[in-house]
Amino acid sequence: GQSLEQPSEVTAVEGAIVQINCTYQTSGFYGLSWYQQHDGGAPTFLSYNALDGLEETGRFSSFLSRSDSYGYLLLQELQMKDSASYFCAVGQNFVFGPGTRLSVLP
Amino acid sequence: EPEVTQTPSHQVTQMGQEVILRCVPISNHLYFYWYRQILGQKVEFLVSFYNNEISEKSEIFDDQFSVERPDGSNFTLKIRSTKLEDSAMYFCASRYRVVEAFFGQGTRLTVV
Numbered sequence: 001g002q003s004l005e006q007p008s009e010v011t012a013v014e015g016a017i018v019q020i021n022c023t024y025q026t027s028g029f030y031g032l033s034w035y036q037q038h039d040g041g042a043p044t045f046l047s048y049n050a051l052d053g054l055e056e057t058g059r060f061s062s063f064l065s066r067s068d069s070y071g072y073l074l075l076q077e078l079q080m081k082d083s084a085s086y087f088c089a090v091g092q093n094f095v096f097g098p099g100t101r102l103s104v105l106p
Numbered sequence: 107e108p109e110v111t112q113t114p115s116h117q118v119t120q121m122g123q124e125v126i127l128r129c130v131p132i133s134n135h136l137y138f139y140w141y142r143q144i145l146g147q148k149v150e151f152l153v154s155f156y157n158n159e160i161s162e163k164s165e166i167f168d169d170q171f172s173v174e175r176p177d178g179s180n181f182t183l184k185i186r187s188t189k190l191e192d193s194a195m196y197f198c199a200s201r202y203r204v205v206e207a208f209f210g211q212g213t214r215l216t217v218v
Contacts, residue, residue, distance in 0.1 A: 030204060035149075042197060042209040043149060087149060093139065093162055094199070094207050096149040 002026040002090050004097030011103045012078055020073045020100045022088035032064050032071045033089045035096070043087060043096075047073065078104045108132040112198050112210035119188055119217055127183045127213045129198030138181045139199040139207065140173065142166070149197065155181065188217045 004024045012018040024032065031050040035043040049055050049064035049071060061074040075082055083104045088097045111130045119125050131138050140152040153163040153173055160173065172184045181200075185192055195214050199207040 033205070033207075037149075042211050043207075044209065045206040048205045092137075092204065093151050093154045095151050096141075098148045 002095040004088055004090060004095070006086075006088060006097045006100045008098065009101045009103070011105065013105045014078055014080060016078050017074065017076050018078060018102065020075070020086050020088075020102070022071045022073070022097055024069050024071075024088070024090050024097070026069075026090045026095075029066065029090070030092050031090070032062070033094060034060075034062050034073045035087045035089060035094075036084050037087065037099070038084045046086075075102070080104050080106065108208075110198055110200055110208050110210035112196075112213050114213060115211065116214045117216070119215070121190060121217055122187050125185050125188055125215065127185075127196050127198075127215070129181045129183070129210055130179050131181055131198065131200030132202070132208055133179070135200035135202045135208070137161075137201045138175070139201075140183045141197045141199065141209075142194040143197065143212075144194045152183075185215075188215075190217050193217045 006022050033048045034046040036046050037043045046060055047062035049062050052064055054063045059076045064071040085099045085101050087099045113128045138155040141149050143149045151164050153167045154161045170186045174182050193216050195212045197212045198210045201207045
């Protein structure tokens with residue numbers, strides 16, 4: 001089976017940088033994905049790591065260390081619209097972590 | 107841009123009734139999923155479907171649940187006898203490559 005851990009909440013101010021960590025346990029690794037979900041909305045894909053290292057997509061970057069079963073999502077130049085829940089997910093069936101609620105303050 | 111569509115957006119049903127939630131995945135996608143999300147909680151995997159059969163299901167997906175792809179475009183989730191605890195948002199998703207799953211906007215199921 002799979003299990004994932006994430007911090008439940010993170011708060012930061014506009015313009016700041018925030019890192020959301022994810023540790024996982026899984027049998028059979030198919031990569032670590034990150035999804036964003038605004039209140040009342042659907043999860044939307046942000047980033048994916050199959051190999052160790054950093055993947056950068058605009059203001060968002062994601063890092064993976066397979067030996068540590070650990071990854072993180074890095075959000076730079078935070079904007080108010082980044083306030084949402086962020087989920088890491090593993091496996092071919094995208095088993096989601098518990099989610100981290102990010103609040104961006106003015 | 108192609109998208110996954112789900113109907114209805116909101117369904118209210120009485121306990122014990124059967125409900126069918128409908129999804130139209132993106133047309134060239136091969137893998138289909140159902141997830142549920144109880145209000146304020148995480149997104150929970152229910153079932154995956156590939157090549158016209160279930161490829162994996164979670165512990166949540168018991169005998170009360172079934173999925174079908176009745177034609178080339180629709181993908182349905184049936185709950186045979188709804189319980190109060192089935193109240194949740196149900197998301198359908200599809201993917202072509204391993205990297206990214208595309209989610210529909212969800213069906214909010216309320217069991218009264």
